[in-house]
Amino acid sequence: MNIIVCIKRVPATDSKIKVGADGRSIDPAGVDFVLNPYDEFAVEQALKTKEQLGAGQVTVVSLGSADAQKELRSCLAMGADAAVLLDDGGKPRDAHATASAVAAWLRTVPHDVVFCGKQAVDHDDSQFAGRLAALLGVPSVTEVVALELSDGTFRAERDIEGAREVVRCGTPCVISTQKGLNEPRSATLKGIMAAKKKPLETVAADVPAPGVEVVSLELPPERKEGRILGSVDELIAALRTEAKVL
Amino acid sequence: MSQFKAADFYQIDDLFTEEERMVRDTVRDWVTDNFLPVVEEHNRAGTFPMELVPALGELGVFGANLEGYGCAGMSSTANGLICQELERGDSGLRSFVSVQGSLCMFPIHSYGTEEQKQKWLPGMAAGKLIGCFGLTEADFGSNPSGMLTRIEDKGDHYLLNGSKYWITNGCIADLAIVSAKLDGVVRMIVVEKGTPGFSTNTIKNKFSLRASVTSELVFEDCKVPKENLLPGIEGLKGPLSCLNSARFGIAFGAVGAAMAVYDEALRYSQNRIMFDKPIGRFQLVQNKLVWMVNEITKGQLLAWRMGQLKDSDRLHHTHVSLAKRNNCWMALECCRLARDVLGANGITDEYQTMRHMCNLESVITYEGTHDIHGLIVGREITGLDAIM
Numbered sequence: 001m002n003i004i005v006c007i008k009r010v011p012a013t014d015s016k017i018k019v020g021a022d023g024r025s026i027d028p029a030g031v032d033f034v035l036n037p038y039d040e041f042a043v044e045q046a047l048k049t050k051e052q053l054g055a056g057q058v059t060v061v062s063l064g065s066a067d068a069q070k071e072l073r074s075c076l077a078m079g080a081d082a083a084v085l086l087d088d089g090g091k092p093r094d095a096h097a098t099a100s101a102v103a104a105w106l107r108t109v110p111h112d113v114v115f116c117g118k119q120a121v122d123h124d125d126s127q128f129a130g131r132l133a134a135l136l137g138v139p140s141v142t143e144v145v146a147l148e149l150s151d152g153t154f155r156a157e158r159d160i161e162g163a164r165e166v167v168r169c170g171t172p173c174v175i176s177t178q179k180g181l182n183e184p185r186s187a188t189l190k191g192i193m194a195a196k197k198k199p200l201e202t203v204a205a206d207v208p209a210p211g212v213e214v215v216s217l218e219l220p221p222e223r224k225e226g227r228i229l230g231s232v233d234e235l236i237a238a239l240r241t242e243a244k245v246l
Numbered sequence: 247m248s249q250f251k252a253a254d255f256y257q258i259d260d261l262f263t264e265e266e267r268m269v270r271d272t273v274r275d276w277v278t279d280n281f282l283p284v285v286e287e288h289n290r291a292g293t294f295p296m297e298l299v300p301a302l303g304e305l306g307v308f309g310a311n312l313e314g315y316g317c318a319g320m321s322s323t324a325n326g327l328i329c330q331e332l333e334r335g336d337s338g339l340r341s342f343v344s345v346q347g348s349l350c351m352f353p354i355h356s357y358g359t360e361e362q363k364q365k366w367l368p369g370m371a372a373g374k375l376i377g378c379f380g381l382t383e384a385d386f387g388s389n390p391s392g393m394l395t396r397i398e399d400k401g402d403h404y405l406l407n408g409s410k411y412w413i414t415n416g417c418i419a420d421l422a423i424v425s426a427k428l429d430g431v432v433r434m435i436v437v438e439k440g441t442p443g444f445s446t447n448t449i450k451n452k453f454s455l456r457a458s459v460t461s462e463l464v465f466e467d468c469k470v471p472k473e474n475l476l477p478g479i480e481g482l483k484g485p486l487s488c489l490n491s492a493r494f495g496i497a498f499g500a501v502g503a504a505m506a507v508y509d510e511a512l513r514y515s516q517n518r519i520m521f522d523k524p525i526g527r528f529q530l531v532q533n534k535l536v537w538m539v540n541e542i543t544k545g546q547l548l549a550w551r552m553g554q555l556k557d558s559d560r561l562h563h564t565h566v567s568l569a570k571r572n573n574c575w576m577a578l579e580c581c582r583l584a585r586d587v588l589g590a591n592g593i594t595d596e597y598q599t600m601r602h603m604c605n606l607e608s609v610i611t612y613e614g615t616h617d618i619h620g621l622i623v624g625r626e627i628t629g630l631d632a633i634m
Binding site for chain 1: 276306319328
């Protein structure tokens, strides 16, 4: 089985973000970048699927700049067989452009299943899996929390409002992974050494013009310092006259 | 507590390869997730977390710079960074790994026969066999050549008599690499647990390296098979080469301990309010923090350069002496300053600083004391020997 995992390099969630000089993107200086946490579940699921089958090839792919080679290498260290960097040439992208570029590349390689995180924690679009499946004309199952494969068919479980939904899906398909699906493995030192010898190919991506443009990026206003009041009367007065909620 | 933030004031990160950074980050995360939650309880109880040894083996930290036999085959610099991250957790953890890799696997790998390598190295790399290293004796620390432990050739076997002291992992080891004199010449011999005449005692009531096992090894007419002698080396240079490899790791490791306490003191200074201000607002506190980051930066650069020299085969043992001496000293000073910043809170084990401080009293002493390393460097620059 040819298993593809789409991954993204994102700022670590505990990074202190500053808006860049253009007012539309973040300033990368001093920011730690990591593999998107939801993509870790996708990589783990791909590796587990290959292990279950006892055969197959896991290829990780990321659309972005050469910086993403670090995250691709870390997936190779976890156990993926090959990696592809789709070089976006620094072009602006929206979710459609991203999915289109990846779909264009996927049409050139054999693939039975594509795993990806349910969302990237930078832009939080949650659009990629659905758009990719639509462009490829294949089914997609999103936010999967349990997955089994037998006789070439996936049985997936999803948490929906107040219930657990179970769906079946054949291949090829796109599956997006949710927290709880598995426990992503860590790279081992031998895995890191082995990763050096695995192929990491760079391919120029075909990125269409985006339909959505980021106009500005603003940080939320800083929270005001709290204040301790001396009595309930003072609190009520403040709620009336300052907060004007009473 | 929020995530540890590693001091990197001089963008020293850029000096390491991507692979070295990946190794470091992998071990850093492992220590955060698996070791830090249990270290204080083991430190209180005076025990080593043996339950983590299989995971350490799987991670690949044992003999990580050795080639083959299940070892990861990494650069020396990567191995140093592993030590840095382990000692960021606790000097006892780094000691465990240093003893296993540098003091036990390294001599088998360098001086052992193919049979000896096959017999012990894969199990040791996986953490299934634990090693200890017996060089120091109760009365022979800085002067190991005076050792009293003897090997006698009895024809079809060797007879070992004597004792070793201050031996990390002694009581929990499956095999001991023992230095002893055979016809007046220091040799290294492997003694397996359970060999008749070999016993161990735990050294109790330590203030330092509490999360690490320290022991005495006793050999009374201990019959050791002839095939257990490491044939590839004679003389004190055998054990000293092991120490040199371990000291390399210590020079990196001490930086890790210093980074841990600096991070703790820095955070505390930003959050602890006194006179209605965070104490980091006060000049005396800032001066302490600046001293720490200043010395840590120098220590990081020394360690990095030492790694470069080793990986290009230009490292002299006096380089290691200088780095081990400087970095242990600066880490201990950082602990003392950090404890000061933490005020009274710093004396409890809710904070890690005093644990690191107590540990470093051992680290600055073992594998060549601060003063002995000073004299080694002194001999190198003057050409005059002040040690003996």
